[in-house]
Every structure is written in C-alpha cells, then in structure tokens.
Amino acid sequence: MKVKTINISEINENSVKVVNIENKDIAIFNVDGEFYAIDDLCSHAEASLAEGEVFDCKVECPLHGAEFDLKTGEAVTLPATRPVDSYMISVENDIIYLEMNDHA
Ligand code: FES
Numbered sequence: 001m002k003v004k005t006i007n008i009s010e011i012n013e014n015s016v017k018v019v020n021i022e023n024k025d026i027a028i029f030n031v032d033g034e035f036y037a038i039d040d041l042c043s044h045a046e047a048s049l050a051e052g053e054v055f056d057c058k059v060e061c062p063l064h065g066a067e068f069d070l071k072t073g074e075a076v077t078l079p080a081t082r083p084v085d086s087y088m089i090s091v092e093n094d095i096i097y098l099e100m101n102d103h104a
Contacts, residue, residue, distance in 0.1 A: 005096045011035070016050045021100065026087060028096060029070055031057060035091065036070035037098050039084035043068075043075060049084070 003021050011017045011030040018025050018040050025040035027050040036057070040050050047063035054060075058067045058076060066080030073086035088099035 001100045002090070002097045003100050005098055008035070008091060008094050008096060011096075014054070016054070018048070018050045019098075021098065026098065027059075028089070028098075029054060029059065031070065035089045035096060037087040037089050038068060038070060038073045039086075041084070042066065042080060043082040043084050044080040 005019045006017060011028060013030055013033055016027050016029045018027050026037050027040040029036045031054060040048050042049055042061045042063065044064060044066055047061050049059050049061060049068060051062045052059040057070050059070060060067050064079050066075055067077040068084055069076055073084040075081055075083055090097045
C-alpha cells in the first residue's frame with residue numbers, strides 16, 4: 001500500500017523527518033538528496049533513530065550506538081541484533097510516498 005507523506009521541501013538535505021503512519025513513527029532521511037525510510041524506534045530499546053548521527057548511509061542509535069543500514073534497516077553493529085523495517089520510497093510531484101508492508 002502506497003502512503004502519501006510529506007513534500008520533499010520539508011526535509012532539508014542531510015536531515016531527517018519523522019512521520020507517523022498507522023501509529024508507527026517512521027524516520028525519513030535525506031542523505032545528499034537521496035531519501036530513505038526506516039522505523040524511527042530502535043530495535044534494541046526505546047530510542048529515536050532520527051536523533052542519531054548519519055554517516056556512510058547508516059544511522060547510529062543515539063542511545064547505545066548500534067548502527068543501522070538506511071537502505072535495508074539491517075542492524076550492522078551491536079548491541080542491536082534485529083533489523084528495523086525499511087520502506088520503499090517513491091517521489092511524485094515532489095511528494096514522498098512510502099510503500100507500507102502488509103504487516104506494518
Ligand atoms: S536503544 Fe538503540 S542501540 Fe540501544
């Protein structure tokens with residue numbers, strides 16, 4: 001299911017915006033003009049990944065430092081061992097759409 005979110009002008013380059021879709025916070029990252037969307041909630045404990053530092057297309061959890069791949073949601077380093085969900089993004093007429101999985 002494709003869900004309309006925000007206008008690309010609402011996320012400056014190399015910043016992040018959290019949107020709430022179906023009671024789930026999803027962080028949309030703009031990395032050098034490319035958009036990525038993953039769950040905002042870390043898979044390890046209660047932390048907002050949107051508040052983490054982004055480098056090499058990964059985000060570092062601000063609480064314990066686990067790194068997640070922005071493209072896949074994969075947990076690349078400990079202490080997180082489980083991935084977070086990642087979402088396909090499409091942009092039409094400057095609006096960002098997320099492809100939500102059925103389980104989302
Ligand atoms: S809450 Fe993210 S690594 Fe612990």
